[in-house]
Amino acid sequence: MWRNIASNALTFLVVVVFLFGGMLIWAQREYETSGPLTEPICLEVPRGTNMTRVSEDLAAQNAVSSGMLFRLGADYADKTQELKAGSYLVPEGASMRQIVEIVTRGGASTCGTEVVYRIGVTNAEVEVRELDPATGRFVEIAEFDPAAEEPPQPFLDVRARADTRYRVTLAEGVTSWQVIEELKSVDVLEGEVEVPAEGSLAPDSYEVSVGDTRASLVERMRRAQDIILADEWANRADGLPLESPTEALILASIVEKETGGAEERPQVASVFINRLRQGMRLQTDPTVIYGITNGEGTLGRGIRQSELRAETPYNTYVIDGLPPTPIANPGRASIRAALNPDETEYLFFVARTLDPADGHLFAETLAEHNENVAAYRRLEAERDSQ
Structure with missing residues (x-):
């Protein structure tokens, strides 16, 4: 009898082990x-x-x-x-x-609600947006100009949530002064920070957290620009009339301010490289404007003839070569264009139409350039007569 009981118990144990193993396999x-x-x-x-x-x-x-x-x-x-x-x-x-x-695994959140503080060349804005999981795209909830409007209720609601993410985005071509001025109104950041060297900040989108310091964010922007510049300098074209990464950054900032078209940057850069090789003055308006404003906001008017003749370190109609510093914070594309310009014979360019988005007309000779300028002046006259 004991033998039968032991046999049955063993059989039961085998079945239990088998079932348990099967459950483990199923669970896994x-x-x-x-x-x-x-x-x-x-x-x-x-x-x-x-x-x-x-x-x-x-x-x-x-x-x-x-x-x-x-x-x-x-x-x-x-x-x-x-x-x-x-x-x-x-x-x-x-x-x-x-x-x-x-x-x-940690790291940045991958969805949810986000407040984006955008620092642009002419203005700043705050955008509240939420990721739509179904499409993987952000949907705008609210947008406002913090300098001119009271924060809308959706912004206040989102700011009260503990899981809201925050991001500071720098547009290509902003000046260092503009960045620091706008960071003062980013209410999730703390502390003060001095205006860094012009051109030293990388235009990009930076995730921040409540309580981060403005100084730590600016340092992240600096490190990012240092890495970009070092990388592009190491991969530069041969024979450029640029003696240092700093000169490359100066030229890149000029390219950045002269065109917003990504496809045009290597062509615009080629004009300035060709002028530097031939000892021609750069004669570019953005440098003159920077000499007037010191990068503190936009000029808001046309350049006067007296300003084009004034002897300032940034007036490239008067000085030879590059100005002493960058005139804005250029993005990687402009840095790359300055260090790898198109191979052209262009020495001149002028806006194609009255809309800057339409790009430029390039010319190898002064006569061809004068024809392009005359065409542009006719467009201006037609506009003014309407």
């Missing part, structure tokens, strides 16, 4: 296989929450087949204590393993 497959999501979602992980609450949220949104299995898998992978607060884009069909990796 379920944890790693594609999940039930039919479209992407934005998963918010508040500060102070835990994996249990996250699993409940995922189950409620039908992102996982089992909240309990999600928690057990995260615990088995030693990920439970690595949960990071933020807003995360969970893609269609994401497995439980993938979701655990998304909410524990």
Whole structure:
């Protein structure tokens, strides 16, 4: 009898082990296989929450087949204590393993609501936007000029949320003074900072957090520009009349202010490179304007003849060669154009139409250039007569 009992017990134990092993195999497959999501979602992980609450949220949104299995898998992978607060884009069909990796790896949030402080050449604006998980694109909620308007209610609502992300975006061609002035109104930043050297900041989009200092952000911009300049200088064309990265930065800033068309930058750069090679003065209006404003805002009017004749360090109608410093903060494209210009014989250019977006007409000879200028003057006369 004891032998039969022992045999039955052993059989039962084998069955239990077999079933347990089968459950483990099923659980592992379920944890790693594609999940039930039919479209992407934005998963918010508040500060102070835990994996249990996250699993409940995922189950409620039908992102996982089992909240309990999600928690057990995260615990088995030693990920439970690595949960990071933020807003995360969970893609269609994401497995439980993938979701655990998304909410524990940290870094910048990948979806949710964002406030973007845009610093432009002529104005600054604040944009409130939210990522649409279905399309992967940001949808604008509100936009306003902080210098002229009161913040709208959507901005105030978003600023009150703990999971809102913040970003400061610099347009190509802004001056260092403009950047520092506008950073003063970015209310999530703290502290003061001096105006850095002209041209030393990289135009880009920078994610910031509440309580970051303005000085630390400016230092990030400086480091980014140093890296860009060093990289482009190392890959420059041979035989350029530029003796240092600083001179390259000066020329790049002039190219930046002369054209907003990416395809034109290498051509515009070629004009200035050709002039430098021939010992011709650059004769470019943006440098004259910088000599008048010192980069503190826009001129807001045309250049006077007396200003074109004035002997200032930035008047390239009077001085030879490059001005002493950059006249703005150029982006990578303009730096690259200055160091890898098109190979042309162009020495002149003038606006093609009254719309700056239409680009320029280039010329190799003064006679051809004068014809292009005359055509432009006729367009001006037609406009003024209307």
